[in-house]
Amino acid sequence: MRKAKDLLLGTLLGACLLATLAIVGGLVFAIVHRGWPAISVSFFTEQIRLVGADGGIFWNLIGTGILLVTALLASAPCAVSLALLERVWLRSPQLRRLLRLALYTINGLPSIVFGIFGFIVFVQWCGWGKSWLAGGLVLAMSMLPTVTIVLLERIAAIPTRYVEAAAALGLNRTQIVWAVLMRQSWGGLISGSLLGLARAAGETAPIMFTATIFAGATFPRAVVESPVLTLSYHIFILAQDSFAPAVGTKLWGAALVLLGLVFSFTLAALPARLRQHEESNV
Amino acid sequence: MSEVPPILQIQKLEVRTHARLLLRNITLSIFEGEIFGLIGPSGAGKSTLLRSLNRLNDLLPGLYVKGDVLLRGQSVYARDTDVNSIRTRIGMLFQQPVIFPTTIRENVLFGAKRVLALGKVEQTVRVESALRESSLWDEVKDRLQQPASALSVGQQQRLCLARALAVQPEVLLMDEPTSALDPRSTAAIEELLLRLKTRHTIVIVTHNITQARRVTNSLAFVAIQDGAGEILEHGATKALLSAPKNPILADYLTHSS
Numbered sequence: 001m002r003k004a005k006d007l008l009l010g011t012l013l014g015a016c017l018l019a020t021l022a023i024v025g026g027l028v029f030a031i032v033h034r035g036w037p038a039i040s041v042s043f044f045t046e047q048i049r050l051v052g053a054d055g056g057i058f059w060n061l062i063g064t065g066i067l068l069v070t071a072l073l074a075s076a077p078c079a080v081s082l083a084l085l086e087r088v089w090l091r092s093p094q095l096r097r098l099l100r101l102a103l104y105t106i107n108g109l110p111s112i113v114f115g116i117f118g119f120i121v122f123v124q125w126c127g128w129g130k131s132w133l134a135g136g137l138v139l140a141m142s143m144l145p146t147v148t149i150v151l152l153e154r155i156a157a158i159p160t161r162y163v164e165a166a167a168a169l170g171l172n173r174t175q176i177v178w179a180v181l182m183r184q185s186w187g188g189l190i191s192g193s194l195l196g197l198a199r200a201a202g203e204t205a206p207i208m209f210t211a212t213i214f215a216g217a218t219f220p221r222a223v224v225e226s227p228v229l230t231l232s233y234h235i236f237i238l239a240q241d242s243f244a245p246a247v248g249t250k251l252w253g254a255a256l257v258l259l260g261l262v263f264s265f266t267l268a269a270l271p272a273r274l275r276q277h278e279e280s281n282v
Numbered sequence: 283m284s285e286v287p288p289i290l291q292i293q294k295l296e297v298r299t300h301a302r303l304l305l306r307n308i309t310l311s312i313f314e315g316e317i318f319g320l321i322g323p324s325g326a327g328k329s330t331l332l333r334s335l336n337r338l339n340d341l342l343p344g345l346y347v348k349g350d351v352l353l354r355g356q357s358v359y360a361r362d363t364d365v366n367s368i369r370t371r372i373g374m375l376f377q378q379p380v381i382f383p384t385t386i387r388e389n390v391l392f393g394a395k396r397v398l399a400l401g402k403v404e405q406t407v408r409v410e411s412a413l414r415e416s417s418l419w420d421e422v423k424d425r426l427q428q429p430a431s432a433l434s435v436g437q438q439q440r441l442c443l444a445r446a447l448a449v450q451p452e453v454l455l456m457d458e459p460t461s462a463l464d465p466r467s468t469a470a471i472e473e474l475l476l477r478l479k480t481r482h483t484i485v486i487v488t489h490n491i492t493q494a495r496r497v498t499n500s501l502a503f504v505a506i507q508d509g510a511g512e513i514l515e516h517g518a519t520k521a522l523l524s525a526p527k528n529p530i531l532a533d534y535l536t537h538s539s
Contacts, residue, residue: 160341165380165442168338169393169449170370179396184383 031256038253048215048229052238053246057254059218063132063228064201064261066220067211070136071143071200072193078140079147080182080189087155088177100149107145114142114206123210130227132220135211142206143196150195154188155181187272194269198262204232231258287355289314289483290335290453294349297330297339303510304330308349310502310516312453317475317484319498319519321491323534326504327511328487332455335485336372337365353453370397373451375459379438386433387426389441394448412448416440417474436467443474447482454478456486460493472497491538495523503531 042056049055082099090096115138122134158181166176212233220226231254238251288311295308305327312318320328333339335351337358351358358368370393382389390409394400400408409426413419418440422433430441439459446454460468475484475497488494494501501523502516507530515528526532 161376161378161380162382164338164341165374165376165382166392167341168336168369168374168376169445170366170368170397171393172366175396179392180382 028259031252031259034249035252035254035256038249039256043250043253044257047218048234050246052215052234052242052250053244054250057231057234057257060229060231060234060254061257062219063212063217063230064232066132066228067135067139067207067230068197068201070133071139072197074137074140075144075147075196076189076193078144079151079192082144082148083152083155084177084181086152087181088173103145103148106141107149109142110205111142111203112205114138115209117141118206119209128223129225130209130211130213131223132211132226132228133223135207135228135230138206138210139200139203142203143193143200146196146199147189147192150192151185151188154185154192158184191269191272194265198265198269201261201265202232202258204236208233208236231261286313288312289354290485291352291355292331292335292349293352295331295334295351296348297327297334298346298348299344304345305334306507306510306512308511308513310513312483312485312500314483315479315481316499317479317486317497319494319501320485320487320504321489321494321501321534322504322511323506324489326506328504329457331504331511332374332457332485332487335453335455336369336374338369338374340365366397370449371451372453372455373446373449375439375442375446375454375456377458378462379435379442381430381433381438381441383431384429385427386422386430386441389430390444390448392445394445397449408448412444413441415447415478416444417470418444434467436463436470439463439467439471440474443471451482453483453485456484458487458489461489468493489538491523491535495519503528503534505530505534 044056044061045058046056047058048060082103086096086099090099118134118138118141122128122137123130126134128134162180162184163176166180171179207230211227212230213227214233214237215229217227217229220228235251235254235258238247238254242251290310290312292308292310292312295305296303297305308331320331322328330339330345334347335358339345339347347359350360353368353371357363382392384392387409390412391400391405394408394412395405410419410423413422418437421437422441430438433441439462443459460471463471472493475486478484479499486498488498498519500517501519502513503522503526504511505514506512507514515522515526515531522531523535526535
């Protein structure tokens with residue numbers, strides 16, 4: 001009886017594993033299979049033509065890059081401040097729990113909510129119109145919890161003996177923060193940012209009202225009314241509106257590029273995360 | 283001895299958590315240039331007492347201290363005392379060497395560079411003098427820029443000592459500094475202690491009676507009495523070890539040597 005149960009459980013778990021692998025594999029296969037014919041040098045270097053049926057995704061890549069760099073630069077200092085606030089400056093456990101709860105709540109917000117929020121605050125209230133800065137800041141908000149929590153866990157994993165040794169030498173709190181805590185956890189900031197960027201790169205809802213248009217934008221030269229083209233919005237519009245067969249290949253090509261971008265961010269974050277696991281085992 | 287004021291004076295020190303008393307009514311005087319040993323069974327509160335002297339216990343939430351410690355007459359626990367400057371004047375060496383993930387040179391300068399704001403030239407001078415003082419200079423002078431983690435545990439402990447010495451403390455606290463070391467490294471550290479006492483006052487926690495006999499001038503025996511750590515006997519090392527008055531100490535000595 002017990003053997004039968006074991007066997008049943010084993011089969012079930014194996015099936016779950018297979019299903020997971022099949023989903024990832026199938027997804028990658030479908031996208032590579034259909035998108036690969038579109039990939040060429042000119043696909044990366046040419047701008048969009050014939051409403052997406054011809055040309056490439058040059059300005060979409062640039063635009064996505066601008067949004068991600070902005071999001072990275074805006075989220076990193078906030079994440080460092082929040083993580084240090086939680087780990088060092090907040091003494092009351094209730095306040096710390098509240099901060100963590102707020103981060104998890106932000107993390108769980110639907111991305112369209114960020115989009116609407118950014119639309120009201122930046123586009124309308126600040127009067128920026130559609131702007132790369134608005135999009136970058138909205139993406140920064142959406143990735144902030146990921147970056148903060150990864151950094152925070154990294155700081156929490158630093159053995160207290162380092163803090164004690166530094167304190168015993170007479171270092172004050174600020175010196176300990178920079179010489180011990182941040183020095184030993186900046187890898188967490190990097191891997192957290194990469195994971196956050198991997199998510200932000202594919203976000204469409206937060207930027208469709210705030211930062212991006214389908215065609216006709218190049219490099220932004222101001223803040224107000226300076227939208228960019230992006231990969232995710234490109235895919236969204238092509239998938240929704242176009243039935244021309246030539247568009248199909250370009251669409252899958254763009255999806256493949258986006259997938260590659262996201263995978264490379266996730267993979268780049270991997271070594272730092274594995275190292276952290278090793279250290280916390282000591 | 284009574285004309286010279288003690289460098290450290292522990293006055294009716296009491297340490298407790300919410301739930302229980304850890305140390306009761308500790309009163310001790312430690313004089314300049316001596317090696318003062320704290321001995322006693324595990325869990326009696328020797329480390330807690332040691333960490334109360336430089337207020338390192340402040341880092342642990344939920345510990346409360348009553349009474350006071352005077353460093354050359356200055357209150358360590360007064361409200362307006364700058365804790366960090368006290369910790370600079372009272373250095374500490376831990377049971378396990380704590381090496382920062384950086385070079386040997388940066389480890390030596392870790393405190394000195396930040397606390398004393400040394401210039402470039404002074405830093406170089408300080409690295410050498412601290413490493414010489416801790417008998418490590420000859421072993422590492424050619425690889426100061428290499429990671430400190432490559433050193434042996436015994437060398438790492440001497441590196442920690444160099445790091446503590448580099449901020450030029452008046453008192454050095456040591457919490458069983460040789461318990462993680464092999465006999466040879468232990469002998470090296472003990473020899474070092476005897477040399478250091480000409481210029482530093484040392485308070486050392488040790489489990490090892492033989493070590494206490496070899497290096498300390500005075501001893502205090504800390505043991506649990508009525509649920510909390512107390513000093514049951516203290517005095518000159520020789521007298522205390524050869525003719526203990528307290529029966530618990532006498533019992534402890536017969537069982538640990």
